Amino acid sequence: MSVIRAFRSEWLKLLRPSIILGGAGTMCGFAILAVVLRLSRLGGTHIGPGTDLTVAMVAASNGFAPLIVYTAPFLGLVALAVCAVAVGTEYSNGTLRNLLVRQPARLRLLTGKLLALGSFVTLAVVVSYGVGLVAALLLVPGHGVSTSAWFTAEGVQSLLSTLGNLALATLAWAAFGAVLAIVLRSAAAAISVGLGYLLVGETLLTNVWSDGNQWLPRALLVALGLGGTDEVAYGRALVLIGLYVIVALGVAAILFRQRDVAV
């Protein structure tokens, strides 16, 4: 019951314009942008390794996937920031102490909060995916490509699996954002460290560790969102990211439960 209360309470905070527009709105924007940019290169090459887009690819039953999957890291970054802000500002605003007085069972509070954030992120991914799909359905015929194969049984299965992969990857990014905010007790620090590692840190690491992409989170998250890459198999990405998330959430739960609230 107390987890449900914490869940409902968190949703009351999430339903504010800054979060809806800044989070879900930005995700929708990225989805539309991805579709538009990918279509602009239809038939061209040199976008990047493995990213060539041909008419045959788009016309196939899984033709929406190559248009949308490259949004995964961007959706993930937004999710990381949204969750880091939602958790980190509880510390910086001092509101965490109010929450803990009303719900002293800390793990239940954290569980409800994370479930609410997870549901928000999932909903935002579904909406942005839907918006991207609508954009694609409007734009693809203009390039002389039919989208009828997307809605065959095989196509619908592809649409759903692509959505599932995007949602899983984005949820993992979100979890890392929340965990960093709990560990660092600050939204700004969590976003800085999170983005710093993902955009710079891991690149440096992979320069000195040739097998790094097989183990490091950003490469695994990208592979998860794409449904697997040439370098990292989907199953490996799913299992390793699952383990990383479980360990990270475990550490965050211990810290959240044990640490004094001094702000």
Added chain:
Amino acid sequence: MTTTTGAAASTTAAATGLAIGTEQLTKRYGTRAAVDGVSLQVPIGAIAGFVGPNGAGKTTTIRMLLALARPTAGRIEVLGVSSSRPQDYLPRVGALIEGPAFYPGLSARRNLEVLAALGGIDRRRIEPLLAQVGLQGRERDAVKTYSQGMRQRLGIAAALLPSPALLILDEPTNGLDPAGIQEIRQLLRNLREQGITILMSSHLLAEVEQIADWIILLNRGKVAYQGRMDALLKGQQTALIVGAASADELRIIAAVAREQQYESELGDGQLRVLAPANFAGTLNQRALEAGAIITELHVERSSLEETFFSLTEPPTANTSSTAGTYGGAQ
């Protein structure tokens, strides 16, 4: 939280007569003791003033009472429940800690809805509470547009949200104008009349003196005094302020006082005799016999502020009182 547990706890609290009790409560940060062996007792139904200089350990103590910080040592009971089971007493505790903290982008109403949803509190309580603290008409505005005083009022509304048996308020009048302070003072008195126990920390000693009937002075992490407010003030130095028609007569009165071993200070057309209140009659009679007519005579008692400094500036006071204790051992 079950009704049975709450009822049992209430019975325990009623049996001890204490809303808050701590024993040898200690909180250390490294080698520094922020709170050092504090044994607090706050009677049920009291308005307890919790005062002390900055860094005395008030906020750390409050955090431990609210299960926001873990004690290094010692025991806490709030409303008859051990602090190891905060879920059994916090639903009956309202708190305003270290200033009002809210989500600035949300309205006052939505901020309270967040807390009500979390605590399983009826949302219908929100409207009358906002009216009670004078925020009616502004409840839909974002909190970021509020003045400090309005935030403070909202903080008090949030503290009252769970229909508390115990209110713990950290600087509740901070940022309020004189009219607001008076309103809050009256509100707290009304709440006491409803049987709510209030622990109120404040640096406004005159404010505490006016409203509190129980006082806890904390200094350097230790209890310097706790007990009834009137007993504390009664046990402190009094002076007799004496007026006369001329300076010569005041000098005669000073000599009379000196004969009785009481020092005095002459100044500004008045004589200040450092003597107990019951010396007033004797002084008047002896002065008349010595040829001086007293035209004005009243008793000046130490304010809480003066008492506070006398207890906190020297290392520790060890005077004892019948109704209160110095050094925290009651």
